Amino acid sequence: xRKLEFWFEFASTYSYLSAMRVQDLADQEGVRLxxxxxxxxxxxKKDLGYADSPFNHHEKKRNYMWRDMxxxxxxxxxxxxxxxxxxxxxxxxxxRLAMALQGDDRxxxxxxxVFRAQFQYGEDISQEDMLFDILSxxxxxxxxxxxxxxxxxxxxxxxxxxEKADRLGIFGAPVFLTQNGDLFWGDDRLQMAxxxxx
Amino acid sequence: xRKLEFWFEFASTYSYLSAMRVQDLADQEGVRLxxxxxxxxxxxKKDLGYADSPFNHHEKKRNYMWRDMxxxxxxxxxxxxxxxxxxxxxxxxxxRLAMALQGDDRxxxxxxxVFRAQFQYGEDISQEDMLFDILSxxxxxxxxxxxxxxxxxxxxxxxxxxEKADRLGIFGAPVFLTQNGDLFWGDDRLQMAxxxxx
Numbered sequence: 001x002r003k004l005e006f007w008f009e010f011a012s013t014y015s016y017l018s019a020m021r022v023q024d025l026a027d028q029e030g031v032r033l034x035x036x037x038x039x040x041x042x043x044x045k046k047d048l049g050y051a052d053s054p055f056n057h058h059e060k061k062r063n064y065m066w067r068d069m070x071x072x073x074x075x076x077x078x079x080x081x082x083x084x085x086x087x088x089x090x091x092x093x094x095x096r097l098a099m100a101l102q103g104d105d106r107x108x109x110x111x112x113x114v115f116r117a118q119f120q121y122g123e124d125i126s127q128e129d130m131l132f133d134i135l136s137x138x139x140x141x142x143x144x145x146x147x148x149x150x151x152x153x154x155x156x157x158x159x160x161x162x163e164k165a166d167r168l169g170i171f172g173a174p175v176f177l178t179q180n181g182d183l184f185w186g187d188d189r190l191q192m193a194x195x196x197x198x
Numbered sequence: 199x200r201k202l203e204f205w206f207e208f209a210s211t212y213s214y215l216s217a218m219r220v221q222d223l224a225d226q227e228g229v230r231l232x233x234x235x236x237x238x239x240x241x242x243k244k245d246l247g248y249a250d251s252p253f254n255h256h257e258k259k260r261n262y263m264w265r266d267m268x269x270x271x272x273x274x275x276x277x278x279x280x281x282x283x284x285x286x287x288x289x290x291x292x293x294r295l296a297m298a299l300q301g302d303d304r305x306x307x308x309x310x311x312v313f314r315a316q317f318q319y320g321e322d323i324s325q326e327d328m329l330f331d332i333l334s335x336x337x338x339x340x341x342x343x344x345x346x347x348x349x350x351x352x353x354x355x356x357x358x359x360x361e362k363a364d365r366l367g368i369f370g371a372p373v374f375l376t377q378n379g380d381l382f383w384g385d386d387r388l389q390m391a392x393x394x395x396x
Contacts, residue, residue: 047258060245060369064383075390171258185262188386192273 002179003032004193007165008111009040009173010091010098010125011053013069016115017187018174020078023108029194035107037098038165039091039158040173047171053088069119072187082122089118090126096149097131099158101140109138201230202391203375205363206309207238208289208296208323209251210371211267214313215385217372218276221306227392233305235296236363237289237356238371245369251286267317270385280320287316288324294347295329297356299338307336 006022008015026033044050055062066083073081094114101107113134117123123130128146135142148154165175169183176184176193184193204220206213224231242248253260264281271279292312299305311332315321321328326344333340346352363373367381374382374391382391 047256058245058369060367063367064369064381067381068383068387071390169258169261171256171262183262183265185266186386188384189266192269 001030001032003034004179005034005036005177007036007038007170007173007175007177009038010094010111010114010118011088012040012173013065013119014187015174016119017069017072017076018190019108019112019115021076022174022190025190025194031194035098035111036161036165036177037095037111037158038162038170038173039095041088042162043166043171046166055087073119079116079120082120084118084122084124086124089124092126093128093131093149094125096154096158097135097145099154099161100145100148102157106138106140110134110140113138199228199230201232201377203232203234205234205236205368205371205373205375207236207371208292208309208312208316209286210238211263211317212385213372214317215267215270215274216388217306217310217313219274220372220388223388223392229392233296233309234359234363234375235293235309235356236360236368236371237293239286240360241364241369244364253285271317277314277318280318282316282320282322284322287322290324291326291329291347292323294352294356295333295343297352297359298343298346300355304336304338308332308338311336 004026006018008019023033041052044052044054048054050057055065069081069083073079098107098111101110114125114131117130117134118125125131132142132146135145168177168181170185172185174185174187174190176189178184178193178196178198180198182196182198184190184196202224204216206217221231239250242250242252246252248255253263267279267281271277296305296309299308312323312329315328315332316323323329330340330344333343366375366379368383370383372383372385372388374387376382376391376394376396378396380394380396382388382394
């Protein structure tokens, strides 16, 4: 069975688009999908010296991105896109929770719920009570996971995963990584990555 | 009949990908296509303060782009992609010639030949003798067009077209502009732009 890694950042609009469809498409293609949260902010800082998203350093591109998201969510039958009050949001706690859920096959349920909170309801995903509610409402053991997410082990695992993304040459999100190390960047490359024969 | 404007920059790898297929696809969709050369360098300078392509300020993204081009040209059955010795190339003379050919329905033949020279043969498209040869070999009146391209009228028309691109919010290439002013950026949005119903 082919494997594909889906590297995503919670603050990333195009990661949201992929998160909403990638598992179904991977299942259809018979590809085993591994979800890999990481922190793009650290990579932007290292690669570009930026303290936030490159979109915030390129006004025309940012304006275009919001318009693109409205059109793409419409075209895909997703609920109306809501531009969050702040961009990018701080996805650190959400990413730690996703690390705490590594190996749990219900991880995608949590990830999609966080993306929906942000881009369908405009909520602030850095809020711990909101993340707690998402976990509870989806049947996870919220108190246990919130504690686990604050452990040194999980904090370190997320740092290492982000460092690995950097070493792999990842510079944006989403990225699809094939077994032989070929990178496909962007929701636009999702299908090509899924069908890639090495 | 719907109309769509195809804004392209000769040095742009993804403009090459679109140039090789957009006219056939527009014809199939019954969309009238207008080819719009412009100079992206002026826009990068104004928007970002860069003297060359943003790819040259983001090493991992540039490396990815070269790999992406190899894969995409293969997937589309285009000849093997050749990375030009210099990137970005200076497309000023080619763009002036394309402006001199505005209104000539053989403009796409010239544009595609210049892109092929650059990305299939690795030639330097700033060389006037090479552009002269491309014109001659494709049945254009090369001496007349080379002269016309140096006229004040054509130089001014290209400057104005680039300024218009900036006013339209164009920040990269290729861009597809619909009749109501909706921008679609990138070869990845070509089909969406062609099918866009306003």
